[in-house]
Structures are given as structure tokens and as C-alpha cells.
Amino acid sequence: MQVVSISSLKGGVGKTSVTLGLASAALAAGIRTLVVDLDPHADATTGLGVRAGSQLDIGRMLKVARRARLSENVVPSGWVAAAPDSDGTKTLDVAAGSAYAGIYDRPDLGRRDLRRLSTVLAGATGYDLVLIDCPPSLNGLTRMAWTASNRVLLVAEPGLFSVAGTERTLRAIELFKQEFAPNLVPAGIVANRVRPGSNEHTYRLAEMRSMFGPLLLSPHIPEQANWQQIQGAAHAVHQWPGDAAKNASELFDDLLANLVQKGRTRNRVKR
Numbered sequence: 001m002q003v004v005s006i007s008s009l010k011g012g013v014g015k016t017s018v019t020l021g022l023a024s025a026a027l028a029a030g031i032r033t034l035v036v037d038l039d040p041h042a043d044a045t046t047g048l049g050v051r052a053g054s055q056l057d058i059g060r061m062l063k064v065a066r067r068a069r070l071s072e073n074v075v076p077s078g079w080v081a082a083a084p085d086s087d088g089t090k091t092l093d094v095a096a097g098s099a100y101a102g103i104y105d106r107p108d109l110g111r112r113d114l115r116r117l118s119t120v121l122a123g124a125t126g127y128d129l130v131l132i133d134c135p136p137s138l139n140g141l142t143r144m145a146w147t148a149s150n151r152v153l154l155v156a157e158p159g160l161f162s163v164a165g166t167e168r169t170l171r172a173i174e175l176f177k178q179e180f181a182p183n184l185v186p187a188g189i190v191a192n193r194v195r196p197g198s199n200e201h202t203y204r205l206a207e208m209r210s211m212f213g214p215l216l217l218s219p220h221i222p223e224q225a226n227w228q229q230i231q232g233a234a235h236a237v238h239q240w241p242g243d244a245a246k247n248a249s250e251l252f253d254d255l256l257a258n259l260v261q262k263g264r265t266r267n268r269v270k271r
């Protein structure tokens with residue numbers, strides 16, 4: 001099981017969108033996936049079409065981490081039933097987000113609290129992949145996600161502030177790794193909302209390539225006109241009609257393949 005945090009210092013760069021795109025690709029590929037919505041805004045939970053029942057949300061699971069019983073509290077994504085070739089074996093579950101998780105989003109979270117998500121995820125069975133959608137800060141919740149992860153996927157827009165923020169985040173991962181999570185590595189950087197005709201974006205992408213080298217993943221995700229409409233309908237991009245959605249689906253298929261493959265190579269090297 002690979003556990004990947006999707007993080008950035010900044011809000012609005014596309015963490016949730018990339019999480020949802022990868023989840024959609026994983027569902028289409030039959031990769032058994034759990035999305036943990038660690039952002040108190042709970043946008044991923046909304047986008048995944050989750051209908052809350054009596055399950056505990058992630059904040060409440062973290063609170064009782066040792067007794068949390070993850071498998072009883074995950075909720076199937078509303079996307080699963082609509083998956084074209086869903087025969088009941090496809091798995092896309094969600095540990096639902098809620099404002100309650102915000103009680104852990106402090107800068108001074110202690111070592112014991114940092115382990116809460118790892119403790120909850122110890123009960124994760126039957127998944128190949130866990131995607132953790134992080135809040136837009138490096139406070140307690142993101143650090144808790146990193147503690148529970150093998151890898152961190154960063155999302156950045158090709159703009160000055162976002163590139164600078166990505167560099168700071170990479171440094172923060174390095175420091176965090178030394179102190180708390182020796183096995184943690186960056187999974188790479190996804191450039192999102194790229195406008196192909198923009199000189200500024202072309203310049204920033206070249207800058208990112210020279211700063212981050214092979215950490216800059218391909219493909220880049222372009223700015224997409226119907227993105228908000230698809231998300232607003234709580235649909236998987238793989239289930240949305242039209243060529244634009246099909247192109248976006250293929251980009252996320254490739255991104256997921258690169259991500260999963262990198263994880264495998266790394267595991268082989270480790271062994």
C-alpha cells in the first residue's frame with residue numbers, strides 16, 4: 001500500500017483537484033483506493049459525492065485514533081456506482097473531512113499527536129493506494145499526513161509565489177524527514193493550471209525544470225474551462241462526457257502511472 005500526501009503551502013493551487021483527478025484515474029484503473037480528506041474545508045469529500053451516514057469523519061477518528069475502526073467509518077465515493085464497468089469490485093472509499101479536524105491544525109502539534117493518522121491508517125486493509133488531501137499550510141494536519149505517508153506530491157502553479165512556496169515546502173519536507181519521518185520522500189511536483197499560450201507560464205515552467213529537475217512530473221495539467229462544472233456536479237472526470245474531459249482523464253491516467261511506477265521503483269531500491 002502506498003500512502004501519498006498531496007500538499008502545498010498555498011491554497012487554491014489545485015491540491016484537491018489533483019487528488020480528485022488521481023482518484024478518478026485510480027477508480028478507472030481498478031486500483032483500490034482510499035481518499036483521506038484532511039482539509040477541514042472538506043472539498044474532496046464534496047467532490048467525491050459522499051453521502052454522510054453514521055460514520056465518523058476523519059477529525060473524530062483522529063480523536064479516538066486507537067479505537068477508530070477505519071474500515072467501519074469509510075464511506076464509498078458516490079462515483080463508484082456510476083463507474084462504467086463497475087461490477088461491485090471497484091473500491092474508492094473516503095475518510096470524510098470535517099471542520100472538526102481543525103482542532104489538530106496547530107503549529108505546535110506534539111510527537112504523539114503527529115502519529116494519530118498513522119494509527120488510524122494501521123487499520124487500512126484492502127487498499128493499494130491512499131491519497132491524503134492536505135490543508136493549505138504546514139501546520140499540524142499536513143505534518144500528521146506526512147508522518148503517515150511514504151511520499152509527498154506537491155502541486156504548484158507556474159507563478160512566482162507558487163514556485164517559491166514549492167521550494168520552501170521541499171525544504172520543510174527535508175527537515176521533517178530528518179526529525180520525524182526518515183523514509184519520507186517527495187513524490188514529485190505537479191504543475192497545474194498551465195496556460196499553454198502564456199509566456200509567463202512557459203518561463204516559470206522552464207524555471208521549475210531547472211530548479212527541481214526530475215522532481216517536476218509530467219504531464220502538466222492545463223487550465224481547463226469545464227473543471228469547475230465537473231467538480232460542481234461531484235463527478236469523476238473519467239465519467240464526464242466530451243473531448244475536454246477525455247483529454248483530462250488521459251493526463252491523470254499518465255500522472256497516476258508515473259506516480260505509482262516511481263513508488264514501485266523506490267520500493268525495489270529499498271529492498
Ligand SMILES: Nc1ncnc2c1ncn2[C@@H]1O[C@H](COP(=O)(O)OP(=O)(O)O)[C@@H](O)[C@H]1O
Pocket residue numbers: 008010011012013014015016017018043136192193194221222223224225227228231
Ligand atoms: N487545472 C485547472 N483548470 C481550471 N480550474 C482549476 C484547475 N485546477 C484547479 N482549478 C480550480 O481552482 C480552484 C482551486 O482548486 P483546488 O483544487 O480547490 O485547490 P486547493 O485544494 O489547492 O485549495 C477550484 O475552483 C478548482 O476548480
Ligand SMILES: [Mg+2]
Pocket residue numbers: 015016017039043134
Ligand atoms: Mg483543497
